[in-house]
Amino acid sequence: MTEISEAGVLEREHQTEGVFAAALTPMNDDLSADHAEMARHCRWLLDNGCDGLAILGTTGEANSFSVDERLAILDALVDAGVPARALIPGTGCCALPDTVRLTRHAIGHGTAGVLLLPPFYYKNVSDDGLFAYFAEAIERIGDERLRVYLYHFPQMSAVPFSHELIARLLAAYPGTVVGLKDSSGDVDNMTSLARDFPGFKVFAGTERFLLPMLKAGGAGCITAGANVLCSVIGKLYGLWRTKGGDEEIEEAQARVTELRLTLERFVMIPAMKQILAGHTGKPGWATVRPPFTRLDPGKAAELSATVADAGLTLP
Amino acid sequence: MTEISEAGVLEREHQTEGVFAAALTPMNDDLSADHAEMARHCRWLLDNGCDGLAILGTTGEANSFSVDERLAILDALVDAGVPARALIPGTGCCALPDTVRLTRHAIGHGTAGVLLLPPFYYKNVSDDGLFAYFAEAIERIGDERLRVYLYHFPQMSAVPFSHELIARLLAAYPGTVVGLKDSSGDVDNMTSLARDFPGFKVFAGTERFLLPMLKAGGAGCITAGANVLCSVIGKLYGLWRTKGGDEEIEEAQARVTELRLTLERFVMIPAMKQILAGHTGKPGWATVRPPFTRLDPGKAAELSATVADAGLTLP
Numbered sequence: 001m002t003e004i005s006e007a008g009v010l011e012r013e014h015q016t017e018g019v020f021a022a023a024l025t026p027m028n029d030d031l032s033a034d035h036a037e038m039a040r041h042c043r044w045l046l047d048n049g050c051d052g053l054a055i056l057g058t059t060g061e062a063n064s065f066s067v068d069e070r071l072a073i074l075d076a077l078v079d080a081g082v083p084a085r086a087l088i089p090g091t092g093c094c095a096l097p098d099t100v101r102l103t104r105h106a107i108g109h110g111t112a113g114v115l116l117l118p119p120f121y122y123k124n125v126s127d128d129g130l131f132a133y134f135a136e137a138i139e140r141i142g143d144e145r146l147r148v149y150l151y152h153f154p155q156m157s158a159v160p161f162s163h164e165l166i167a168r169l170l171a172a173y174p175g176t177v178v179g180l181k182d183s184s185g186d187v188d189n190m191t192s193l194a195r196d197f198p199g200f201k202v203f204a205g206t207e208r209f210l211l212p213m214l215k216a217g218g219a220g221c222i223t224a225g226a227n228v229l230c231s232v233i234g235k236l237y238g239l240w241r242t243k244g245g246d247e248e249i250e251e252a253q254a255r256v257t258e259l260r261l262t263l264e265r266f267v268m269i270p271a272m273k274q275i276l277a278g279h280t281g282k283p284g285w286a287t288v289r290p291p292f293t294r295l296d297p298g299k300a301a302e303l304s305a306t307v308a309d310a311g312l313t314l315p
Numbered sequence: 316m317t318e319i320s321e322a323g324v325l326e327r328e329h330q331t332e333g334v335f336a337a338a339l340t341p342m343n344d345d346l347s348a349d350h351a352e353m354a355r356h357c358r359w360l361l362d363n364g365c366d367g368l369a370i371l372g373t374t375g376e377a378n379s380f381s382v383d384e385r386l387a388i389l390d391a392l393v394d395a396g397v398p399a400r401a402l403i404p405g406t407g408c409c410a411l412p413d414t415v416r417l418t419r420h421a422i423g424h425g426t427a428g429v430l431l432l433p434p435f436y437y438k439n440v441s442d443d444g445l446f447a448y449f450a451e452a453i454e455r456i457g458d459e460r461l462r463v464y465l466y467h468f469p470q471m472s473a474v475p476f477s478h479e480l481i482a483r484l485l486a487a488y489p490g491t492v493v494g495l496k497d498s499s500g501d502v503d504n505m506t507s508l509a510r511d512f513p514g515f516k517v518f519a520g521t522e523r524f525l526l527p528m529l530k531a532g533g534a535g536c537i538t539a540g541a542n543v544l545c546s547v548i549g550k551l552y553g554l555w556r557t558k559g560g561d562e563e564i565e566e567a568q569a570r571v572t573e574l575r576l577t578l579e580r581f582v583m584i585p586a587m588k589q590i591l592a593g594h595t596g597k598p599g600w601a602t603v604r605p606p607f608t609r610l611d612p613g614k615a616a617e618l619s620a621t622v623a624d625a626g627l628t629l630p
Contacts, residue, residue, distance in 0.1 A: 063434075064409060097380070119605070121471065122607070129608045293447055
């Protein structure tokens with residue numbers, strides 16, 4: 001069990017920057033979450049280049065799990081000793097009561113914050129409506145320990161965060177709305193957010209843009225790719241933090257980018273699970289919930305060859 | 316309480332065609348569902364032109380409610396005497412366990428069927444993945460009384476049903492996958508589905524295309540607009556069923572279309588709730604869950620004038 005002080009984990013202990021993996025969720029054959037293997041994977045990520053973990057996000061297939069399953073996954077990780085101060089679980093749902101319930105639970109565990117998708121069923125909704133949703137959620141949660149990271153992923157949620165909406169939320173909830181993950185793939189958008197909102201913790205949603213983001217004053221990256229590229233990305237971030245030579249840093253980013261683009265030739269979630277099945281020797285790792293499908297044998301062989309060609313070795 | 320026979324409500328009693336309202340969900344000030352008012356609204360719809368009700372769909376703001384809230388709404392309607400055989404609740408969620416739980420509950424009440432959205436968070440997924448999702452859901456539900464209507468609404472779900480996927484589901488689950496609501500607004504798509512899959516109950520998702528659908532062998536319509544246009548749409552369908560004169564039928568469709576297009580000048584859900592607030596004298600009807608917002612006073616006045624100009628009177 002993690003120790004939680006009376007006032008919750010102290011804020012200064014919370015991980016608020018660096019390399020976060022959008023952690024995968026390993027599953028049993030019946031598609032239930034494999035809690036023990038997930039705790040092991042989380043510890044492995046933290047031991048090999050990750051500063052924190054955004055569990056139960058897009059890559060974690062969180063929207064394919066019920067609220068009860070999501071609560072149980074976080075409970076199990078904390079029980080297994082994964083430090084809550086390093087976790088930013090995804091808790092944003094279409095239904096306000098679900099968002100409130102998951103977020104209160106995360107705060108109770110003392111997580112570093114929560115990553116909130118906008119309500120993503122209704123499309124073309126107004127900024128007024130989205131503001132009303134977040135305002136209602138924050139007020140119902142009603143906890144000063146709440147730290148919200150907004151999750152901008154227009155290709156998947158189809159509900160973008162405009163800069164105007166972000167500015168309005170920051171003005172209304174300073175100290176509560178503290179950051180954003182930008183998975184748009186639009187480096188200009190993410191670097192301009194980092195520049196336009198000083199102090200706001202903006203994370204690139206892909207390791208491809210970690211260096212441009214750090215140069216723009218961004219907080220780091222929260223990425224799917226870190227599930228298998230953790231050490232390579234961690235090396236890049238370490239060079240930046242320790243003020244390594246410019247050329248060395250650019251080379252590290254180039255290597256990270258090369259490997260990321262290699263992964264993107266495949267459907268990322270099943271492909272990374274397939275890689276981990278090989279790495280851990282646990283074939284169950286390849287299991288995904290529908291609407292994903294595991295790689296067929298031909299594609300798995302192609303992936304294996306591609307990863308070998310790229311010289312990717314996991315720690 | 317509705318009476319449910321030992322084997323559930325007999326199938327021949329189930330409503331499987333005609334005019335279905337995608338029923339709105341009235342709310343209390345705290346955004347909880349107003350069960351009593353919803354039951355009253357459902358009875359009013361069935362008394363005024365609707366053959367059935369697709370509750371807890373897009374128009375019912377279902378994805379803004381938790382699973383527990385959705386279960387309680389259906390329980391309350393059935394307890395209040397709304398006939399389950401006339402109901403097709405929306406029970407399709409992103410998470411398989413939620414879909415299974417809601418669907419089993421609906422079957423237990425003897426509903427006419429369930430309307431299943433595809434899992435709508437992940438985009439650009441394969442037909443194999445969507446097939447796997449529905450196959451897994453149907454097998455986990457494991458009840459021969461299950462009657463699935465697929466819910467094709469690409470503008471909102473951003474996950475379309477291809478004709479190939481529909482054909483595959485029909486072949487794998489004949490008698491279980493029985494129909495589809497097409498809210499694409501693409502009249503060619505919906506009429507071709509009705510023609511290409513004889514016996515498959517295809518509903519237009521807008522009353523604008525009720526007549527073309529009936530001519531193509533479609534089952535009817537399941538529409539948001541029926542919440543306020545029930546009697547006008549019901550009149551059109553009655554003329555069709557009683558083999559009214561061609562000219563009279565075309566005129567009835569033209570009137571339905573005119574009124575529907577009038578409503579579409581506004582954000583439909585808040586606008587129809589505003590109309591019902593006026594009609595019932597219950598201002599609480601205007602309440603919506605975020606990300607929707609209620610009409611501001613200016614827009615509400617514009618709606619009122621527009622509806623009056625169009626000559627719309629509610630029964």
